[in-house]
Amino acid sequence: MPEDDVLLEIEDLRTHFLLDDGVVCAVDGVDLRVRKGETLAIVGESGCGKSVMARSILRLVDPPGQIEGGRITLHREDGPVELVGADKRLLRQVRWRDIAMVFQEPMASLSLVHTIGSQIVEAVRLHENVGKAEARERAIDMLDRVGIPKPRRRVDAYPFELSGGMRQRAMIAMALSCRPSLLIADEPTTALDVTTQAQILELLRDLQAEFGMAIMMITHDLGVAAQVADRMAVMYLGRVVEYGAAEQVLSAPRHPYAQALLRSMPRLGRASRTRLAAIKGMVPPPFARPAGCTFHPRCDSAMTGRCDTVTPSRIPVGDREVSCLLYDDEQEERP
Amino acid sequence: MLGYFGRRLLYVVVTLWAISIAAFVIINLPPGDYVSTLIANAQAGGEGLTPAEIVNLRLRYGLDDPIFVQYWRWITAILLHGDFGQSFAWNQPVATLIGERVALSAILSISSLLMVWAIAFPIGIYSAVKQYSWGDYGFSFLGFIGMAVPEFMLALVLMYIGFRFFGASVGGLFSPEFQDAAWNLGKVLDLMGHLWVPILVIGVSGTAGMIRVTRANLLDELYRPYVHTARAKGLPEWKLLLKYPVRMSLSPFFSTVGWLLPGLIGGETIVSVVMSLPTGGPLLLSGVMSQDMYLVGSFIMILSTLTVVGTVVSDLALAWWDPRIRKRYKRE
Ligand SMILES: Nc1ncnc2c1ncn2[C@@H]1O[C@H](COP(=O)(O)OP(=O)(O)O)[C@@H](O)[C@H]1O
Ligand code: SF4
Ligand SMILES: [Mg+2]
Numbered sequence: 174m175p176e177d178d179v180l181l182e183i184e185d186l187r188t189h190f191l192l193d194d195g196v197v198c199a200v201d202g203v204d205l206r207v208r209k210g211e212t213l214a215i216v217g218e219s220g221c222g223k224s225v226m227a228r229s230i231l232r233l234v235d236p237p238g239q240i241e242g243g244r245i246t247l248h249r250e251d252g253p254v255e256l257v258g259a260d261k262r263l264l265r266q267v268r269w270r271d272i273a274m275v276f277q278e279p280m281a282s283l284s285l286v287h288t289i290g291s292q293i294v295e296a297v298r299l300h301e302n303v304g305k306a307e308a309r310e311r312a313i314d315m316l317d318r319v320g321i322p323k324p325r326r327r328v329d330a331y332p333f334e335l336s337g338g339m340r341q342r343a344m345i346a347m348a349l350s351c352r353p354s355l356l357i358a359d360e361p362t363t364a365l366d367v368t369t370q371a372q373i374l375e376l377l378r379d380l381q382a383e384f385g386m387a388i389m390m391i392t393h394d395l396g397v398a399a400q401v402a403d404r405m406a407v408m409y410l411g412r413v414v415e416y417g418a419a420e421q422v423l424s425a426p427r428h429p430y431a432q433a434l435l436r437s438m439p440r441l442g443r444a445s446r447t448r449l450a451a452i453k454g455m456v457p458p459p460f461a462r463p464a465g466c467t468f469h470p471r472c473d474s475a476m477t478g479r480c481d482t483v484t485p486s487r488i489p490v491g492d493r494e495v496s497c498l499l500y501d502d503e504q505e506e507r508p
Numbered sequence: 509m510l511g512y513f514g515r516r517l518l519y520v521v522v523t524l525w526a527i528s529i530a531a532f533v534i535i536n537l538p539p540g541d542y543v544s545t546l547i548a549n550a551q552a553g554g555e556g557l558t559p560a561e562i563v564n565l566r567l568r569y570g571l572d573d574p575i576f577v578q579y580w581r582w583i584t585a586i587l588l589h590g591d592f593g594q595s596f597a598w599n600q601p602v603a604t605l606i607g608e609r610v611a612l613s614a615i616l617s618i619s620s621l622l623m624v625w626a627i628a629f630p631i632g633i634y635s636a637v638k639q640y641s642w643g644d645y646g647f648s649f650l651g652f653i654g655m656a657v658p659e660f661m662l663a664l665v666l667m668y669i670g671f672r673f674f675g676a677s678v679g680g681l682f683s684p685e686f687q688d689a690a691w692n693l694g695k696v697l698d699l700m701g702h703l704w705v706p707i708l709v710i711g712v713s714g715t716a717g718m719i720r721v722t723r724a725n726l727l728d729e730l731y732r733p734y735v736h737t738a739r740a741k742g743l744p745e746w747k748l749l750l751k752y753p754v755r756m757s758l759s760p761f762f763s764t765v766g767w768l769l770p771g772l773i774g775g776e777t778i779v780s781v782v783m784s785l786p787t788g789g790p791l792l793l794s795g796v797m798s799q800d801m802y803l804v805g806s807f808i809m810i811l812s813t814l815t816v817v818g819t820v821v822s823d824l825a826l827a828w829w830d831p832r833i834r835k836r837y838k839r840e
Contacts, residue, residue, distance in 0.1 A: 228736070233739055233740055235731055265742040265743075265744065266742065268741060268742035269742045270742065273740070274737070274740045276733050276736065276737065277733075278733055281732060281733040281734060282734050282737045283734055283737065284734045284738070285734075285756075285831075285832060286755060286832070295741065296741045299741060299742055299743065300742065331835070333832055344737075
């Protein structure tokens with residue numbers, strides 16, 4: 174994998190919430206790369222920091238959340254830009270033009286008192302020097318492309334006049350209206366029924382073929398990840414514990430947490446009576462992250478004296494990266 | 509839409525009709541009637557009325573007609589001629605009495621309202637956006653003081669300060685030399701010079717309350733996903749705040765804006781009494797105390813009408829402001 178393919182590079186990203194009761198390290202040293210035109214799925218139990226990580230990329234974390242450190246590099250046509258330290262002007266430029274976002278609740282993430290069309294037109298005119306009429310035509314065209322019937326009429330509809338699936342399509346139309354190179358989709362189908370979910374995922378795949386943007390698909394549902402992902406990152410307690418090609422991670426996960434997560438998920442084709450193994454133990458409370466490997470209290474392979482003291486770093490295993498001390502030796506043995 | 513408001517209008521008419529009956533009953537509640545009051549007044553003045561005069565008067569006012577005929581005469585006089593009857597205590601038409609004060613009441617209410625909005629909206633928005641900042645704490649502190657201090661006390665303190673340090677007679681709305689003068693530039697300026705005190709007094713508690721409401725309503729909206737979307741689109745911060753969460757947070761405001769209507773005429777009684785302002789409130793109060801029934805009944809009629817109209821105005825304002833409401837009306 175040649176490095177000039179990389180579109181977005183996240184290094185040691187840390188986003189913390191400074192609360193009265195202590196500090197919540199929601200994102201605590203995330204390393205990730207998104208390649209041009211590919212789909213990266215971010216999976217993990219809810220609360221592991223996927224959304225906060227995604228918001229950090231566009232610096233959309235509300236206080237008391239704060240990016241404490243790290244680098245986020247976006248490789249644009251005209252050279253790389255760094256986002257953690259970016260000034261407001263650069264940030265506003267990157268938002269939507271380079272990186273757009275789709276959120277979980279299409280009803281809540283669109284303004285209910287503005288028409289769909291006006292919200293798309295606003296985005297287009299914010300980033301491109303086009304007139305109202307032209308932007309409106311673009312909005313209609315986008316609504317058409319995301320499969321909204323009668324786009325010329327729907328452009329003047331309010332979000333509450335559409336069904337959940339149609340709303341999410343409108344949201345996607347808005348997200349792609351400025352031709353971003355990366356689309357971040359944070360649980361875009363979680364609020365939808367199964368049929369609509371499948372339709373939206375298919376739509377995203379089609380649009381990716383058409384527009385060529387990369388997608389960061391955030392989901393707690395391994396099934397969704399399996400359907401769309403080229404590459405996959407498994408997160409646990411604010412860190413990426415395993416990162417690699419999707420089919421490899423799904424078929425033979427290396428990190429004990431990734432293995433447990435896969436065992437706990439119902440799989441297509443697996444007999445429905447097969448017992449699902451729950452991951453043992455509980456997610457630790459947010460203020461008290463375990464020392465060493467944060468997964469060690471729940472890990473079957475934990476090595477006493479090592480896993481509870483040494484924090485594992487990213488270790489290349491084949492063409493994956495795994496943050497687990499079990500694979501430490503392999504690295505050392507390498508020439 | 510029209511269907512909905514057509515039905516709405518029908519309810520309004522029925523409500524107003526019921527109110528007019530209530531007002532009429534109140535007017536006729538005290539023992540005696542207009543003519544017996546006239547007789548009493550005349551006797552008190554030492555000039556008795558002859559029985560013929562009395563009969564004439566009773567005929568003229570139709571006091572021996574059936575009650576519903578009297579009601580009909582009363583309500584048609586109001587509707588067709590704006591004639592609300594005669595005030596016993598003032599010996600003037602009620603319409604003249606109230607009319608004189610409506611303009612001043614309205615000027616006072618509207619000016620203090622504008623002051624409240626002009627101060628409260630920006631501060632409320634600031635306090636919500638900068639929640640828990642020093643500025644927010646400071647404004648909250650001032651706001652609580654503003655809400656806690658009774659209006660009459662603030663009025664008295666301001667009048668005292670005005671009198672003691674500026675030698676000004678701050679009571680009333682005019683200096684003695686302009687009291688009965690015809691309107692001219694001097695009188696307008698004199699009015700301005702007096703008006704700021706009651707505006708301030710009335711505005712302070714309103715402003716304090718409005719800041720709290722604006723802040724709370726905006727805080728409800730500020731962290732909603734649609735605000736994130738707007739920010740993610742790359743809008744400048746102040747623009748997106750005004751266009752999205754602030755706009756949403758104003759819906760409750762529009763749904764109550766019509767309730768301000770009755771206040772334009774009858775509000776702020778205590779402040780007006782303390783500062784001897786010639787507004788509607790004290791007139792109503794004096795009418796109640798002297799059993800000036802036509803005056804009181806008319807007030808009730810007018811205030812109730814304004815309240816009912818105000819509710820409709822609120823509904824219209826909200827429909828204009830919020831497409832969700834508009835569409836619902838259209839469907840109904
Ligand atoms: N506004 C907030 N205040 C305090 N803690 C927060 C806030 N938002 C998120 N967190 C913390 O960040 C962690 C990660 O949240 P999130 O990224 O939403 O998880 P996910 O999207 O993976 O379900 C949560 O465990 C939560 O404790
Ligand atoms: S580092 Fe140790 S505790 Fe953590 S996942 Fe690997 S084996 Fe388990
Ligand atoms: Mg989430």
